[in-house]
Amino acid sequence: DWYKGAPRTFLFNPSADVCFKDTSQYKKAGPYTIGFSNAGLGDSWRVVALHSLEKAAAEHKDKIGKLLITDAGHDDAKQIADIQDLVSRGVDLLIVSANTEKALDPAVSRVMKQGIPVVMVDRRIASDNFVTFVTASDNMEGRLWAQWLVEKLNGKGNIVILGGQAGSSPNEARVRAGMQVFDQYPNIKILDTVYSDWSPVKGKQAMQAVIAKYGKDINGVFSTHGLQTPGSIEAFLEAGFKPGEIPPHTTADVNGPLQMALKYKVPMLEVGYPPAMGGQAIETALKVLDGAKVPCITEINSQIAVTRGDETPSIRPDVYIDEMVVKDGPADMLVTGGMGPGYDPKTFSVDYPK
């Protein structure tokens, strides 16, 4: 039912040459020691992504001798130290999900200079000093969301940008890409940009303030992920917006916003950013250590879903949100998790090589 094909960003990419990296210099015999420097946990997306990575490592026990994982607790300074520590521990390859794109740049670039290949996942650094970046195209997400909002509003209206963590690459990239679209429409106005740290609670507080300021003048909310979207919808409801009156919202991955979209009749576009990229990072890492050619950006495919009747000329969904939602599922569930049936983040445990 859903789109299962190759990444559209790859297929539809109009440029003649797609960037590829030769990784033969990193070819090595196993078993490998792979390090994963995680920016931090704290939201359900990141937990599933970590689990996906651990699961993939467990499936490759034959090749991976050791997987060393550190967690920086969303602290740039600690992540730099973690990366240094992982290098000290003698990793053959480093997977990094960088807390913020600029701050980790010098540290990650340094690792590459030392000849250790780095695979970025989900959050990249600002420069291109890595072998490849495993993602689901933040750019595509940002553009699709923006294009949809523009078309929903017939090219005229006021948008609030509800960001995640300021300075993290997915957030920055999605907003940048979205702005490329908005900038083409002079009658689209960005009222305010606020940040939520990917938290629904903070998202709600931030949106309450914005709604207090602009009220009914808000015509659309560009939310850079589904984690914070419920907070925004809540804030509208509390400000007295009735079902059907809440302006269109964008979202990704999370079940809660989908449930709310249906319940409160909120026009919504979901563009997936599957945490399954955690597992993909392991696959890609093994390719690199095998000396195989890899694309400079490894994108995995995103699902596109909208509320019924809210498709626009440019945005044709793969599925409708009512087909995608897990009606009685928990609000914080990741519908794009890809972890298979019976997965429960609370009890998940896998025997990966330590």
Added chain:
Amino acid sequence: MSELAGTPHAAASHTGAGSMDATATKAGPGRSGLAGFASRHGIYLFLIALIVVSGIVAPSFLRGDNISNMLMQMAPLGIVVIGQTFVILVRGLDLSVSSVMATAAVAATSFSGTNADLPAVLGLGLAIGLGTGLANGLLITKRRVSPFLATLATMIVLQGIRFAWTQGAPSGSVPPLLRTVGSQAFYGVPYNLMVMVVLAVVFGLVLHASTFGRKVYITGGNPLTARLVGIGADRVTIACYMISGGLAAIAGLVLSGFVGIVDNWVGRGFELDSIVAAVIGGVALSGGRGSIPGALAGAAILTVVFNAVLLFGLPVQFQIIIKGAVIILAAAFYMRRAH
């Protein structure tokens, strides 16, 4: 010699025109009439003036839904401030409140998410809050760790436990009743405000009318006196930290109902904001001085300032800037009054 009394300003007052203790009183000695009234009730007058001015500058400020919103935002802070007041009165402070809030909120989602769980949710939340308060109190009284460090340490430890418990991110949902309490209003009166008011009345009576409350003031006013008149100052102090922990847990639960989805950072910033509110409300960090109504007025001022900044069309950043200015001005005001 190590608490406020040992610090520059207190010393300044020693060498200046008599010690602060000798002249400072709740009643503002020697002042009468309008000036005395203004000085005694300055905080409430300031709050009223703030509301009036905000209403004039931004008429939407006084709209029913805006007021309802502000009250809903104030309630969780107000609940924490009540506890913080107890702790500051005994010359302490509690930095662990935000961690308690988040942990209690996370705990609330670890059941099936129905109203039947409420007793368990409340019980577990309170256990976390009271347990943390007990740990703080014991460290402070028995191990003599400074309140700042003791509560900083428990804040960090609790955060670690929370992450270990949730494996990184909380999931699940809170009981519907908590949802209602945290995010609904009854004819414009938010339920969470009602919770705050009930708690304020109960703990206001405890502090201002009960024997225990008197012991709190004596312990904070002069710990040595407290000891020598047979008041179990240690037990009183521990109880204050437990009150703070317990109320923080309740605030965390209330706040968890705010969005229904809980994250690891419910209550982030409350540790400093609650101290700020208390100080603005006239609770002295040197202990023994302050009241619940004053502290709540402080919380209300913070909330109103935040709201007004937005309605005035100022950038959000001014919320923080004005918060900083208000706290310094308020502290300077009380200092001046004490002299």
Added chain:
Amino acid sequence: MLTLTGISKGFPGVQALQGVSFDVAAGEIHALAGENGAGKSTLTKVIAGVYRPDEGAMTLDGKPVAWASPGEAKAAGIHVIYQEFVLFPHLTVAENIFLGHERRSRLGLVDHRRTRTEAAALLLRLGVDIDPEARVSELSVADQQMVEIAKALVHDVKVLILDEPTAVISGREVDLLFERLHALRRQGVAIVYISHRLEEIFAHCDRVTVLKDGRHVATRRVAELDRDRLIALMVGRDMRELFPPKRPAPAAPRPVVLEARGISVPGRVRRADLTLRAGEITGLSGMVGAGRTELALAIFGGLAMSEGTVVIDGTARHAMTPARAIALGIGLVTEDRKGQGLAMLMDVAANVSASSLGDVSRGGFLDRGAERAIAAEAIASYQIACRGPDTPVAVMSGGNQQKVIVARWARTCRRVLILDEPTRGVDVGAKMEIYRIMQALAEAGIAVLMISSELPEIVGMSDRVVVMREGIVTGELVGDEIEETAIVGLATQHAAA
């Protein structure tokens, strides 16, 4: 050298100095005498720039001066040894001595070796054996006082003021101090000397100025005075009038209420015994630092004792706590009013009821009406000057504050009342009132223990006197044995075993 004219200084509730004039010449030791609270220390602090006088003028070397800070006075050559120590407990003895006048090397840096050796030399010159490397917090009170004195010898001072320097030292140390003072006098230093020990004034001082209740009473050449005339100037009346007449000793010995046996507090009290009897006033005397306060605190449960027992009405009590002591009917008026006795921000009613909250609460709630009624009664019967039960104690005068504390304990002590320096810093009127209360309590059958550093008070009030020295009880006097010389003998006698 230094003259003061018409100096006034008030504190809320007290006029500490009123139109006081005073002068001290180079090469003179000028004594400043007066009762507690007469204003001696306040005058000192005005000279030192700690307080700015409300009125009056000051000249140094003929030039008018008005200090903006203690630093200015210091720079002008005025050095004060304050009654309360100005020492830094975490710094070493040597550092304390040279603080602000650091010994430097050629590079201008602090020369710690020189600081150490010079401090050692200085202490040697003073004749005391104190390790210059020790932290001041490790020293005994007497040694701390010697460090204070050593500090004065470091600089070239024009005016040296000593505020009761001998209160905590004795014997040889006192002699050494005066040797130094005489040397300084020869060098032309102007010395102001404050002491309650009149014999010192007569032995060493040139002139004496007497203050009373903040006013200048007289300035005389010491040679023109004798002891009685000086006392008359200070007190304005015969000392004996202050005290209520002693009650005759009863025919049968009074029953023992409390017996402290072999009480030790590490470093402060060694195996002290003390017996208190119903209806008797026992005076506990000794030099400041003798360990009287600690003995009292240990009995009351306010300080942990390392050995000993307290027997109350025949029952031995081991783990005493203040709460238990209060329940047993013991009360303690502490020596430090502000530091230990009162919650300064709270009102009279709250301070009076503090030790008997149970009496004014019902079902866990305070009965404010009952509390105010009790306070009103106390205010009336002890003649406490205040606006009423709601007056914050902070605005009251020292004597009235003291009466509030006495009122608190008079309510709850059924067996024993301990008063530690109950009249320190209170005026004559309040003093008499406190004596009267003590006597009344004793008449009501309560065992009263009065700790006091004032000999006349001990002599005037006590039925029995116990004397301590360096943590040890050195003797006991009854009836006619009670007189100043006997007490001083016991207080300064060297500890036997």
Added chain:
Amino acid sequence: MPTSTPTTSALPVSAPARGRRSRLGRFLAARTGIVTSLLLIAAMLAVGAVLSDRFRTAGNLLNVFEQSSGLAFVSLGQTLAILTGGIDLSVGSLISLVSVLTAGLIDGDSARTLPVVAAMLALGLGVGAVNGLAVIRLRIHPLIVTLGTGAILQGITLLYALGPVGSAPPEFDAIAYGKLFGLPASAVLAVVAFVLVALFLRYVPFGRQIYAVGDDAHAARLMGLPHDRVIVFVYAFCGLCAALTAIYLVGRFGSGQPYQGANYTLASITPVVVGGTLLSGGRGGVIGTLIGAYLISLLNNLLNFMDVSSHVQLIVQGLIIILAVSVYIERRRSIA
């Protein structure tokens, strides 16, 4: 600040100890913090060495050294504030402000490095001096003053930048990651700075007076010591250290971020107290802080090597604070 509790307010009595203690005994007794920290470090090194031979490599231990320098720089200033019995809770916001301004104003252009760095150091100094002046003039507790100024600074930071801004010129890289005599440059600088301040505190009269003010501010005033100057100085110095930290972080991160310093406010206090400086002032020193900062970095490093989850790392960190501060409490006899 409310660093003490009813229980710690003890009667000011202490045992007369006339007996002279041995030099060494006295030296060590005055440095419980340093001794305990060094023992802990030794224990960690032992555990780590047994655990993994990669842990005990010079490279790893030098990395730890480098990792500690950011924290060390802020804590250096914080130590002085705490020595006077105060505290500076504005350092985090000041770091954030200086880092966005430094990165934003230089924006990769080496020509601007000198003037901007100079201006930023002056800014740090100035903000700190304002803190100090507010403490003495308004007579407000430093905790409140710096909480307030911290909020104001954070607001200003966010007015300037909501997200990451600017970029560091290449020469910043040398401070953050470069080597000096084969040692991490930042760490060498940190050690030099600490030793200089330690010498200052010990050998310059003003340094001794900082201790005196923290030991007993009232007595310091009576002695005519320059109490007010000491207070203004330590907060100004604290601001300067925060600005230095920010500039170092710009080098390490290559850009400025508006929440860069947030973690440092409370974190800057830990090495100070772990190193044995009393929160109540008057006792301690910067060498303890330097060791404390190294200890904290080493702890992180060791826990990473031990594969301890980040959650447990937090718990251990909290417990270390408790352990450290309850070792150094001054034992005083108190009423009851």
